[in-house]
Amino acid sequence: xxxxxxxxxxxxxxxxxxxxxxxxxxxxxxxxxxxxxxxxxxxxxxxxxxxxxxxxxxxxxxxxxxxxxxxxxxxxxxxxxxxxxxxxxxxxxxxxxxxxxxxxxxxxxxxxxxxxxxxxxxxxxxxxxxxxxxxxxxxxxxxxxxxxxxxxxxxxxxxxxxxxxxxxxxxxxxxxxxxxxxxxxxxxxxxxxxxxxxxxxxxxxxxxxxxxxxxxxxxxxxxxxxxxxxxxxxxxxxxxxxxxxxxxxxxxxxxxxxxxxxxxxxxxxxxxxxxxxxxxxxxxxxxxxxxxxxxxxxxxxxxxxxxxxxxxxxxxxxxxxxxxxxxxxxxxxxxxxxxxxxxxxxxxxxxxxxxxxxxxxxxxxxxxxxxxxxxxxxxxxxxxxxxxxxxxxxxxxxxxxxxxxxxxxxxxxxxxxxxxxxxxxxxxxxxxxxxxxxxxxxxxxxxxxxxxxxxxxxxxxxxxxxxxxxxxxxxxxxxxx
Amino acid sequence: xxxxxxxxxxxxxxxxxxxxxxxxxxxxxxxxxxxxxxxxxxxxxxxxxxxxxxxxxxxxxxxxxxxxxxxxxxxxxxxxxxxxxxxxxxxxxxxxxxxxxxxxxxxxxxxxxxxxxxxxxxxxxxxxxxxxxxxxxxxxxxxxxxxxxxxxxxxxxxxxxxxxxxxxxxxxxxxxxxxxxxxxxxxxxxxxxxxxxxxxxxxxxxxxxxxxxxxxxxxxxxxxxxxxxxxxxxxxxxxxxxxxxxxxxxxxxxxxxxxxxxxxxxxxxxxxxxxxxxxxxxxxxxxxxxxxxxxxxxxxxxxxxxxxxxxxxxxxxxxxxxxxxxxxxxxxxxxxxxxxxxxxxxxxxxxxxxxxxxxxxxxxxxxxxxxxxxxxxxxxxxxxxxxxxxxxxxxxxxxxxxxxxxxxxxxxxxxxxxxxxxxxxxxxxxxxxxxxxxxxxxxxxxxxxxxxxxxxxxxxxxxxxxxxxxxxxxxxxxxxx
Numbered sequence: 001x002x003x004x005x006x007x008x009x010x011x012x013x014x015x016x017x018x019x020x021x022x023x024x025x026x027x028x029x030x031x032x033x034x035x036x037x038x039x040x041x042x043x044x045x046x047x048x049x050x051x052x053x054x055x056x057x058x059x060x061x062x063x064x065x066x067x068x069x070x071x072x073x074x075x076x077x078x079x080x081x082x083x084x085x086x087x088x089x090x091x092x093x094x095x096x097x098x099x100x101x102x103x104x105x106x107x108x109x110x111x112x113x114x115x116x117x118x119x120x121x122x123x124x125x126x127x128x129x130x131x132x133x134x135x136x137x138x139x140x141x142x143x144x145x146x147x148x149x150x151x152x153x154x155x156x157x158x159x160x161x162x163x164x165x166x167x168x169x170x171x172x173x174x175x176x177x178x179x180x181x182x183x184x185x186x187x188x189x190x191x192x193x194x195x196x197x198x199x200x201x202x203x204x205x206x207x208x209x210x211x212x213x214x215x216x217x218x219x220x221x222x223x224x225x226x227x228x229x230x231x232x233x234x235x236x237x238x239x240x241x242x243x244x245x246x247x248x249x250x251x252x253x254x255x256x257x258x259x260x261x262x263x264x265x266x267x268x269x270x271x272x273x274x275x276x277x278x279x280x281x282x283x284x285x286x287x288x289x290x291x292x293x294x295x296x297x298x299x300x301x302x303x304x305x306x307x308x309x310x311x312x313x314x315x316x317x318x319x320x321x322x323x324x325x326x327x328x329x330x331x332x333x334x335x336x337x338x339x340x341x342x343x344x345x346x347x348x349x350x351x352x353x354x355x356x357x358x359x360x361x362x363x364x365x366x367x368x369x370x371x372x373x374x375x376x377x378x379x380x381x382x383x384x385x386x387x388x389x390x391x392x393x394x395x396x397x398x399x400x401x402x403x404x405x406x407x408x409x410x411x412x413x414x415x416x417x418x419x420x421x422x423x424x425x426x427x428x429x430x431x432x433x434x435x436x437x438x439x440x441x442x443x444x445x446x447x448x449x450x451x452x453x454x455x456x457x458x459x460x461x462x463x464x465x466x467x468x469x470x471x472x473x474x475x476x477x478x479x480x481x
Numbered sequence: 482x483x484x485x486x487x488x489x490x491x492x493x494x495x496x497x498x499x500x501x502x503x504x505x506x507x508x509x510x511x512x513x514x515x516x517x518x519x520x521x522x523x524x525x526x527x528x529x530x531x532x533x534x535x536x537x538x539x540x541x542x543x544x545x546x547x548x549x550x551x552x553x554x555x556x557x558x559x560x561x562x563x564x565x566x567x568x569x570x571x572x573x574x575x576x577x578x579x580x581x582x583x584x585x586x587x588x589x590x591x592x593x594x595x596x597x598x599x600x601x602x603x604x605x606x607x608x609x610x611x612x613x614x615x616x617x618x619x620x621x622x623x624x625x626x627x628x629x630x631x632x633x634x635x636x637x638x639x640x641x642x643x644x645x646x647x648x649x650x651x652x653x654x655x656x657x658x659x660x661x662x663x664x665x666x667x668x669x670x671x672x673x674x675x676x677x678x679x680x681x682x683x684x685x686x687x688x689x690x691x692x693x694x695x696x697x698x699x700x701x702x703x704x705x706x707x708x709x710x711x712x713x714x715x716x717x718x719x720x721x722x723x724x725x726x727x728x729x730x731x732x733x734x735x736x737x738x739x740x741x742x743x744x745x746x747x748x749x750x751x752x753x754x755x756x757x758x759x760x761x762x763x764x765x766x767x768x769x770x771x772x773x774x775x776x777x778x779x780x781x782x783x784x785x786x787x788x789x790x791x792x793x794x795x796x797x798x799x800x801x802x803x804x805x806x807x808x809x810x811x812x813x814x815x816x817x818x819x820x821x822x823x824x825x826x827x828x829x830x831x832x833x834x835x836x837x838x839x840x841x842x843x844x845x846x847x848x849x850x851x852x853x854x855x856x857x858x859x860x861x862x863x864x865x866x867x868x869x870x871x872x873x874x875x876x877x878x879x880x881x882x883x884x885x886x887x888x889x890x891x892x893x894x895x896x897x898x899x900x901x902x903x904x905x906x907x908x909x910x911x912x913x914x915x916x917x918x919x920x921x922x923x924x925x926x927x928x929x930x931x932x933x934x935x936x937x938x939x940x941x942x943x944x945x946x947x948x949x950x951x952x953x954x955x956x957x958x959x960x961x962x
Contacts (some may be wrong), residue, residue: 005721118841118843121843122738165683169681173658187932192928193930193931196926197841197906198871199842199871200650200657200838200908200912201837201910202643202646202657202694202908202911202912202915203909203912203914203922203923204927204953205694205935205953206657209690210938212958218686255602259711269911297781299780300784330539344708358682359679359680360678360680361602363602380855390681392681421933425677425679426678426679427679429683430682433683441684447673449674449857450673450675453688454665454685456942457691460937460938460941461938470858472686
């Protein structure tokens, strides 16, 4: 693995293109007050939850309200060779939204309609600005739910773009498995449809899954058809504390290897519990713990829970507590989801460099424990949470953004962790995407052949490098051009 | 929907390219006896289970024994602009293997090693020539199994290429959901790897799923990493007869809408039962029936079965019979899988035009019953089987291959069915792929915009149109070239 260049890993390389004034004029003529050049608006669209803080904002923001708006904005930008950056709610962790080459942010937040709910087919079609919580609120009366839950109340467009997953993926899969069909505005400003509302299909190349995870670099998604699931008849949650992270992780490995259809199994380390207790006024035992949830029939849930409790006890699980009411359950998951914000509050002014490796389940303990020992030795403050049932976990290194030294030490920890994960057959990114931050890691993971093939696709679909340029892949001129 | 041209739908358009003698010489030098020009071998590689019978065979067959063999064969062919057609076991139903532009068939049957079994990660890595039955035989001692079961004992490479699914997909998903990683030889003869052994990943474009379902038109898969599942603790199967297909289908719809995690739910019409009884020496009631299988814990299976039995009774299910021993179960599924061959025997000398539409579950009855009435009225012999839990079903129109009239009437039935399925939000192909037979249907289904984007990808990855040319998409010169 090559050492990444400092410029890429410590702050991204900014290489702005000049936006022709005529392009901005045309956008303003077409969009009126839906197009803003105000610095405050641009700045709000020029940052995300990544650790990067020094990138100038986009040149303009267009608030799209329809597919036609997106298509027209893309067409105007394409004509003038202006970069386009789709924007959902700004919860990206990898710098996806940063206008490193300048250009226009297309805010999809006003495209927030649930277009059609088809309970009899267990599907729903939404605009990309609908958030996951909004969706679940709007479909509540159908007895169905959308399980993918990355923590943040992200937009579904953003979740598609990063191939998000989160706490329920161990049972329900990720956005990869749960997007059936898309409407997409291509780099040329054409509107196409991918997929159908049928549950499966062998009809041609899987364009749906090409766009899912493409991070805005191949087109802008304007409609999304998702799979829904019947709300489980019974849900039951439990917390179990362990005297070591190793015990918690080994419990998880055994649960997965036995094929227990657990819905959620989350690791929270003692640091996280401490910060969450402070932030959410809880009094959880400040020890490593697993947060678990079981979905199914009453008997099925009981059966799963019993199996898991036995496994946990075998691995030294100390206090297996049941969380019985929906209110308690919500409180617990909210606490889990607030770990990130709890950390930001715990060390005021810090930024978080979040790791995202995912490894085959049997290698989880190897990967996680060695990296924890290194983090402990480094002196960098951190917390550790994980969707451990999928082999995915996140260290949050809490750095002072002004301290080049802390940033460098945290990045070094991350590099060692990623190298370890790749060597164990895993990936540098389980769910956050590549963005700006992991481009070198992607080359190390996939190899130059596969990345070259990705680049060939990028060149073919976006020949002027206008769609969220500089993310996932470095651009280099197509051969023979 | 445009009426397809006769040439495409009745027999494929053959437009052979000239293979330079030098190319064959180089293949023979490199491969010796692994390269055959014998007519019998070529003919065996120039046909499949599709209804097409008039296509001349490939110019040569290379029996690849390693990734290096495949890469070298592709490189030689690429240098001489010779088409390449990957070959598994020849069970394609859509003309995928036919050498309509001539060229070299690369037989992957000797690449039949299970390379690594990783029970602790629930994964396995195989060569593409391993068949699904062979795989399940070789991993039996691990307590794991690979669930995807398209009926035929297809090669896993072929199953990847067509994005196969079959009877277990309702619970376990299709090849789309169960392939983790690939090794692929590209059209340039380069060897690349896609995906990792981690269960999920957000690292770059989803090349794995681009190759899954690409029908050999983008590259040749040489290694496949698959997900495995613990053998269910309890398995139970049941047959239920109905007085009408409508009752059987409405039972299925209710099962799916209630979220019962049924493993298999297959429809078999009375025609199929009659032919299967004759072929497999069974004495099943010659009425429409559902064949069902439940996987889970003993209590879970009992619970599912009870729910399903209640639903079936509500819909007039007449005799709910349990199949308790593994032997009986195997016999029953073998009978189901033999429906296709039973039909070939029932009308000696016939060829079968198999439909493959898949619709959203709520539209299943609409789509299937209207199409059945049309088939009944047409006078064409047929049978009907279906993975109805996924909304996918197959009419098998049993035609005399010499009768242009029967072929035309069967194709007309299929066209009406496909139009209906697309109008209902479904797809022309649930699992067999597009091949030669459904290229017009794909345009009708996906639209010219999406098919144009697929073509852009094909042009970029295979600029000389060498990889299984003429399948999925018609080639047309890239714009600007």
